[in-house]
Amino acid sequence: MDLVIKDARLTGREGLVDIGLEGGRIAAIEPRLHGGEEISAEGNLVSPSFYEIHIHLDAILTEGDPRPNRSGSLWEGIAIWAERVGRLSREDVRARVLKVLPWFVAHGVTHIRTHVDVCDPSLTALKALLEIKAEVKGLIDIQIVAFPQLGMFSFEGGDALVRQALELGADVIGGIPHYEITREYGVQNVKFALSLAHESGLPVDIHCDETDDDHSRFLETMAAETLRLRLSGRVAASHATAMHSYNNAYADKLIGNVKRAGLHVICNPPDNAVLQGRFDHYPIRRGLTRVKELLAAGVNVAAGHDSVMDPWYPMGKGDPLHTAFVLLHYGLMSGREDREQLFPMLTSRPAAIWHNRLVRGSEGLEGHAVAVGNPADLIVWPVPTEDDALRTLPMRRYVLKRGKVVAETRPEVSYVQGQEVRFLR
Ligand SMILES: [Zn+2]
Structure with missing residues (x-):
């Protein structure tokens, strides 16, 4: 694998998966994958671009x-x-x-x-x-x-x-x-x-x-x-x-x-x-x-x-x-x-x-779709579901074009009286 996205959540699928990318395409979607460079979705949504x-x-x-x-x-x-x-x-x-x-x-x-x-x-x-x-x-x-x-x-x-x-x-x-x-x-x-x-x-x-x-x-x-x-x-x-x-x-x-x-x-x-x-x-x-x-x-x-x-x-x-x-x-x-x-x-x-x-x-x-064989044009989100994305309109964590990270945004973190606030139920 050229790159593995660890701990990704996909719409319509239970549990977390790793997504392996090779030659600009999605090569594998499995519970555990190793090899190549890694980025983590941290349990959050990965969607098509x-x-x-x-x-x-x-x-x-x-x-x-x-x-x-x-x-x-x-x-x-x-x-x-x-x-x-x-x-x-x-x-x-x-x-x-x-x-x-x-x-x-x-x-x-x-x-x-x-x-x-x-x-x-x-x-x-x-x-x-x-x-x-x-x-x-x-x-x-x-x-x-x-x-x-x-x-x-x-x-x-x-x-x-x-x-x-x-x-x-x-x-x-x-x-x-x-x-x-x-x-x-x-x-x-x-x-x-x-x-x-x-x-x-x-x-x-x-x-x-x-x-x-x-x-x-x-x-x-x-x-x-x-x-x-x-x-x-x-x-x-x-x-x-x-x-x-x-x-x-x-x-x-x-x-x-x-x-x-x-x-x-x-x-x-x-x-x-x-x-x-x-x-x-x-x-x-x-x-x-x-x-x-x-x-x-x-x-x-x-x-x-x-x-x-x-x-x-x-x-x-x-x-x-x-x-x-x-x-x-x-x-x-x-x-x-x-x-x-x-x-x-x-x-x-x-x-x-x-x-x-x-x-x-x-x-x-x-x-x-996020499916094996398709081009690896993907978004890694800082929230777990499509509803959370639509509701909180967050910046995207990573954007991938043909298997390569082309954009990255550091997540916004808010604190109220020193306590971290996440807008998730
Ligand atoms: Zn027009």
Whole structure:
């Protein structure tokens, strides 16, 4: 063994185990293992690493620049970002992204899928991110989505810029149908993205129906085109918040077709908690897609953060655990079985999206579990259970990428009148 993690607790397994790592993979899970270097989990949880499946690295750390988002709305955020894009430079993007990537790593993120705005004819941010992607390989894997923030057909040349971004090396085809001027442009946006996927073999991840408008119904077009072009497992819909507002008969039909098409859905609880409902007077809707109904239907749903300090969301520190914490409350997922869904939504479910695996119920989720043969991308926690992690939001003790420790945090210890306090029952 290259490394043994001693005294680890695994979700769903009684007792403690040692985890042996060799050649970047999990080689053995036994009650006692010896050989090689050792670190101890001290009886605490070891989980798979996090996949941050939806973020916008190009906009990261720009909050307040050139001006703050006063209304807090998605639309004001897009307008502010369009002003900021004019001042992007290679150095600006590099400085911000290289500052934040270690934040993600320290929180246990080994894979990041970032959308990059390609409605900038010079493609400055894309080029800078392609450079960074190559430089940080081994520490963190990056997938880049060619994302036409201002539309493919409402922004002149948007469709050509998406094509150009893919030629330069972007990994995933993006889209934003609900932002197009007309419904027809929106349908065209989805069809263009999926036919490009059919042609190129690349996956798709579309910002779809990120609005409270219950007339925004592009997810049905995504499902139909995915079926027609046989792209099941390769297509993800991000946000899909309008589903919150659909009538139940329509939502039921739609969820059936999303399942049938093998679409993945990515929800973004922290951003959508503050961006949606901005046109409502009381009662104010929660702009979250129907996470529990989708999961119950057997659809693969993952959770992404979306932002760290940008025009859409002023908070964040690159921690997917915050995403799950917000989802637990905002998505009404505090029941026991619902809580058990939260870690998979940051680990095995986004990993299936990343690797274009078709998920049917729990089938297709095996590739990123703590199991022999899987890549040794792991988090060693300072607490024993997933519930304790969600409740106390602790820093990760160790983060391992391909069997190597890439981040380490000394545990915080509090004392009250000289007595050590641990927040465990
Ligand atoms: Zn987004």
